[in-house]
Amino acid sequence: xxxxxxxxxxxxxxxxxxxxxxxxxxxxxxxxxxxxxxxxxxxxxxxxxxxxxxxxxxxxxxxxxxxxxxxxxxxxxxxxxxxxxxxxxxxxxxxxxxxxxxxxxxxxxxxxxxxxxxxxxxxxxxxxxxxxxxxxxxxxxxxxxxxxxxxx
Amino acid sequence: xxxxxxxxxxxxxxxxxxxxxxxxxxxxxxxxxxxxxxxxxxxxxxxxxxxxxxxxxxxxxxxxxxxxxxxxxxxxxxxxxxxxxxxxxxxxxxxxxxxxxxxxxxxxxxxxxxxxxxxxxxxxxxxxxxxxxxxxxxxxxxxxxxxxxxxx
DNA sequence: CTTAATTAGTGGCATATGCCACTGTTTGCG
DNA sequence: CGCAAACAGTGGCATATGCCACTAATTAAG
Numbered sequence: 001x002x003x004x005x006x007x008x009x010x011x012x013x014x015x016x017x018x019x020x021x022x023x024x025x026x027x028x029x030x031x032x033x034x035x036x037x038x039x040x041x042x043x044x045x046x047x048x049x050x051x052x053x054x055x056x057x058x059x060x061x062x063x064x065x066x067x068x069x070x071x072x073x074x075x076x077x078x079x080x081x082x083x084x085x086x087x088x089x090x091x092x093x094x095x096x097x098x099x100x101x102x103x104x105x106x107x108x109x110x111x112x113x114x115x116x117x118x119x120x121x122x123x124x125x126x127x128x129x130x131x132x133x134x135x136x137x138x139x140x141x142x143x144x145x146x147x148x149x150x151x152x
Numbered sequence: 153x154x155x156x157x158x159x160x161x162x163x164x165x166x167x168x169x170x171x172x173x174x175x176x177x178x179x180x181x182x183x184x185x186x187x188x189x190x191x192x193x194x195x196x197x198x199x200x201x202x203x204x205x206x207x208x209x210x211x212x213x214x215x216x217x218x219x220x221x222x223x224x225x226x227x228x229x230x231x232x233x234x235x236x237x238x239x240x241x242x243x244x245x246x247x248x249x250x251x252x253x254x255x256x257x258x259x260x261x262x263x264x265x266x267x268x269x270x271x272x273x274x275x276x277x278x279x280x281x282x283x284x285x286x287x288x289x290x291x292x293x294x295x296x297x298x299x300x301x302x303x304x
Numbered sequence: 305c306t307t308a309a310t311t312a313g314t315g316g317c318a319t320a321t322g323c324c325a326c327t328g329t330t331t332g333c334g
Numbered sequence: 335c336g337c338a339a340a341c342a343g344t345g346g347c348a349t350a351t352g353c354c355a356c357t358a359a360t361t362a363a364g
């Protein structure tokens with residue numbers, strides 16, 4: 001009487017998605033924790049790493065994240081010396097981001113742990129299923145819900 | 153060169169899940185906004201509504217959410233008079249939650265908007281696909297990753 | 305070349321979530 | 335009964351995310 005105690009919200013796509021995110025987030029967080037990073041931070045460092053000194057806007061777009069939210073999330077990483085920013089000399093509006101040597105080391109450390117989490121998860125749900133699920137989630141992230149106020 | 157600008161993290165199940173959650177969350181939030189509620193709040197009110205004056209712990213368990221997190225999330229709803237709590241007379245440790253008349257009215261209002269979002273989303277991804285996705289996400293939320301420190 | 309419109313970030317404010325330490329209640333034992 | 339163990343929440347602190355108003359830098363007009 002604990003599991004199905006309170007059904008119902010299983011119908012809202014958004015609610016179900018959030019719930020799964022909380023659960024999976026806790027798992028990845030737990031596994032990556034020994035590195036001192038949250039799974040979100042590990043992901044952000046990785047995103048920065050694979051980019052070529054990406055501009056904040058580019059990172060935010062890639063993560064489908066609000067620009068200001070990215071700015072906030074970046075702060076603790078800058079504070080801890082894993083990331084640094086610098087103004088693009090060709091366009092001073094743009095601020096680019098890169099890992100510091102320390103950040104790179106920390107990312108390596110976190111990635112080792114991440115692989116464990118990733119592997120464990122895929123062992124549980126199946127590699128195929130995981131890939132299929134990722135594809136579906138990617139599609140959602142790429143959806144184009146009505147234009148907020150575009151095409152003047 | 154904007155969409156696939158920064159690939160990569162498309163491999164992390166957790167990152168992809170979070171990204172989709174941000175996107176879908178914004179959509180549901182936008183649609184439900186006219187009610188003055190966030191999609192998360194609408195979902196929480198609904199969860200409380202379908203429960204029989206559920207205890208906080210029961211709600212947290214149903215949402216796979218930390219108990220303290222639930223407490224925090226509940227505050228603005230209590231502040232705005234949509235929800236009220238009371239101690240269970242049979243066990244004073246337990247605090248039960250219920251909607252106020254205002255909360256019920258607000259929920260109705262929000263549900264109307266929610267249906268629009270839900271419908272629009274399902275029209276875009278397909279009712280079948282949405283249901284399948286929800287089932288997959290439910291499974292994730294129900295996964296039992298290793299025992300934290302159980303079975304002494 | 306000035307000025308208006310657009311672009312890229314910042315800062316403030318608010319909610320969403322978690323973890324941990326701590327308090328009040330119950331329950332289980334001896 | 336009296337105390338230790340277990341349970342349910344609270345508060346504080348920190349990150350995750352968003353929206354909005356505002357500033358700085360570019361670009362597009364005229």
